[in-house]
Amino acid sequence: MFKRLILFILLASCFLGHAQTYQVEKGNSKYNAFAFIEAQKIYLKLVEDGYATTEILSKLGDTYYFNDDLKQAQKWYAKLFAHYENQVTPEYFFRYAQSLKAVNKYEESDVYMVKFNTSKGFDARSKMLEEDSNYLQMIDFQSGRFEIANAKEINSSKADFGPAFYASNNQVVYATARESGSVLRERHTWNNQPFLQLYTADADENGVLGNPKPMSNLINTKYHESTPVFTNDGRTMYFTRNNYDNGVYLQDKTGTNKLKIFRSYKNKGKWSKPEQLPFNSDEYSVAHPTLSPDGKKLYFSSDMPGSIGYDLENEFTRSDIWVVDILADGAFGAPRNLKDINTPGRETFPFISKTNTLYFSSSGHQGLGGLDVFTSSISPSGSMGKVVNIGKPINTTYDDFGFIINDDTQTGYFSSNRPGGAGDDDIYTFLQLEDLREECEVHVVGNVTDHKTGDPIKDATLVLFDMNNNKIDQQITGDNATYTFRLDCDQSYILRVVKEDYTSNEEVITTPTSSGLMRTSLEIEINRIPVADCDDIGPLLDIQHIYFDFDKFNIRTDAGYALLKIKAFMELYPQVSIEIRSHTDSRAPDQYNELLSEKRAQSTRDWLISKGIDASRLTAKGFGERRLLNTCANGVACSSDEHQLNRRSEFIVSGFGEFKDCD
Known part of the structure; x- marks a missing residue:
């Protein structure tokens, strides 16, 4: 029976080990396919069963991080760093720092950004922290310039975001994952929500939105459509869609479906069949278009090669803002990276206002956490101005993005997943009370x-x-x-x-x-010398020794100068006790030398006491000729200078507050 019991335990352990390995592989398979919600359920069960490895905790945190739930991401990253900080890759220092901002732990976040810089060698994100360590003060300086309200008339329990002005600003087109009627749409494995579609909403004279309706089925497909932009005449639309065209769903070499920008023309009230832009690719995403005021430039977000955020070391490439010229015949020039504003973090959701001001969201510039909205002016030559965080209440510790503004009315809209909305991402309306605060x-x-x-x-x-x-x-x-x-x-x-x-x-x-x-x-420059018990402070104070004349124990003039340093040291360190050790050379009988060294030690102690040092802090002891510094012992012929080296006093730190034996 005992042998059978042992065999049963071994088989059960083997089975459980194989079961855990299978679940890890299953979770990783879902994770690698960006099915984060399904992967998350598997990882949570593994942790609940006590199987919390570096890989499991890091990827569990990622399933929340990449779904913009930074508070939950912080919870699991905290467990990861508590147990496995020495095993994580550098990028997790950045992700943990970002998630700490979501719970208002800014000082701790800054610490991990410094660690990120140290572990990675150099990264512009932590360099910006070093150069702008008071970024929270700058954000406060810009805060309070907006009144905001939730556009509750059009928001749903699912994601609603990415508004765009349409039809002379009397309408807004936005992306939504809402489900209407009895028709259930396919869901995306990333966040388990229905694929996005473009909806229109009417805007009244105060910018209040209502009457949401889906756009044409020529535009909406069973996959994602989002973030449109329209030319001033309303007859051309650029928008984001999954890599799905002519009924064909395409993937990159790793099996991931990327995003592309499409263009459609309106003729006689109907939108034409969308066409892809020529710089799209199956291997990277091109998304979130916006137009310059004159319609001659298209700005967009992409992780295409050449992006500052393009890093082969990391699992997920971060996007940059790009710009491309729209030629007179509708063709396009070569895309250019806006290097002046991009960081190794994520820059996305650009918008150009009528005053040629760029608004965009970023996780790389210094912010409150998640994506923050930033602004930069565009000069006539195309160069970018200083990047400024537009402050609260637009920005929060959550993701804030998709900012658009009508410069004439100072009203607009933005998206955020902050608490208090209808659910997930919501669209908010705002009124700008004053312009960006500028001062020299x-x-x-x-x-x-x-x-x-x-x-x-x-x-x-x-x-x-x-x-x-x-x-x-x-x-x-x-x-x-x-x-x-x-x-x-x-x-x-x-x-x-x-x-x-x-x-x-x-x-x-x-x-x-x-x-x-x-x-x-x-x-x-330090004005205190770091000392420890049993240190000889003579070398620390640049004192070689306190020397005595032959057969004498009086304090010489040169010794007095050195003892003044001892006095100053003891006044600077009032808690330190000193043992004075005096020595002789080998000339004269041993017993005589013992007595002479004792007199020299006591003479040195008395001198310090006479200068105001408390007697309780000083002990004195003579060692005679027992501790010679050279070979000049009894019977050895030595010069006067060689014997002189042995006639000395030493000063040993024998305790802080009480005497200790340093022999």
Whole structure:
């Protein structure tokens, strides 16, 4: 019976092991096919059964991360980092940092962004954090410029997003996963929602939306359609669709169906059969089109080769914003990457307003978490201006995207998956109360380092004063020892750094006359010597030894100068106790030398006490000729200088607060 029981246990263990392996393989298969909801269920069951490996926890977190549920992603990434931080790939430091923002843990998020930079070697996303560590202040500065409301008349319990102006702004076209009537549409395995279709909604004079209706079946298919844009005359439409054309559903070499931009023309009230744009590809996505005000340029989002976010090391390529010229005959030039605004993060959902201002969403620029909406002006030459986060309440710790604005009325719409909506992504209306706040400002960035070693100094206090010595601002350096101040242009300031055990330092800085970045770093020098029990502080204080004349125990003048350093050290470290050790050379009888060294030790102690050092902090002991520094022992012929090396006193740290035996 015992042998049968053992055999049963072994067979059961083997079966359970095979079952777990099968479930992992099944979950990975769903994950690799982007069926994140199905993969998520499998991974959750595995974790519940106690099978939580690095792979399972990382991919479980990913199933939420790639479905924009960053709060749940943070929960599982936290477990991953708690147990397996030394095993994760660098990209997970970035994903964890992003998810931490979703739960308002910005300081912890910044720490993991620094770790991301350290583990990856260099990445522009963490470099931007280093250069703009006060990004939250900048976001607050831009916040409060909008009034928003949920467009509840058209939102459903499913995803509703990506609005576009249509028919002279009297209508909006948007993407929705809603199901109407008794017709059930096919669902996408990524998020288990029906495939998106384009709907129209009427807009009243206040921008309130209503009366949602599906667009033509010539446009909508059984797969995704989303994010349209229309020419000013309303007769040409560009929109996003799955790689599905003429009834053929195509995939890339890994089996993934990508996104493409299609174009359709309106004639006699009907839309023509959509045609693909020539720079589409089966191997990468091209999506989310928008037009320049004159209709001569098409901006879009893509992860095509050449993207800054294109990284073969990672499982998912991140998209960039691109632009392409629309030629007079309707053909297209070569797409160009907007390198001035793109990051290794995700840039997507571009929109160009009538004033030639670009709005887009990004996870790479500094934001509140998830996708934030940013803006950048486009010059007549096509160059991009400074990228600015447009602030709250448009941006939150959730995904905020699909921003469009009518510059004439200062009204518009955007999409967000923030709580409080009808469900999933919702469309929101807004009224812009004031323009982007602009002022001439200079970002002064730098770091604090040790003057001798060059090491970064954490917890140093930076205090900023005006030239009348009025305090303006204050910061404390973190792990990377950096600081950032946002200052007015063409002004002078005093920047002072202080830290315990260091000498303070300050510098007068004068900011330039135009906005920009200014670098200035400060060095400080330690004024306390790090010591430990049983250290000989003589070498630390650059004291070789306290020497005595032959057969004497009085303190020589040169010894007095050295002892002043000992006195200063003990005053600087009032908790330290010192043992004074005195020695002689080998000349004279051993017993005599024992007595002489004891007198020298006591003479040194008495001198320090006479200078104000508490007697309880000092002990003294003579060692005679027992601890020679050279070979000049009894009977060995040595010069006077060689014997001199042995006539000395040493100063040993024998405890902090109480004496310790250092022999």
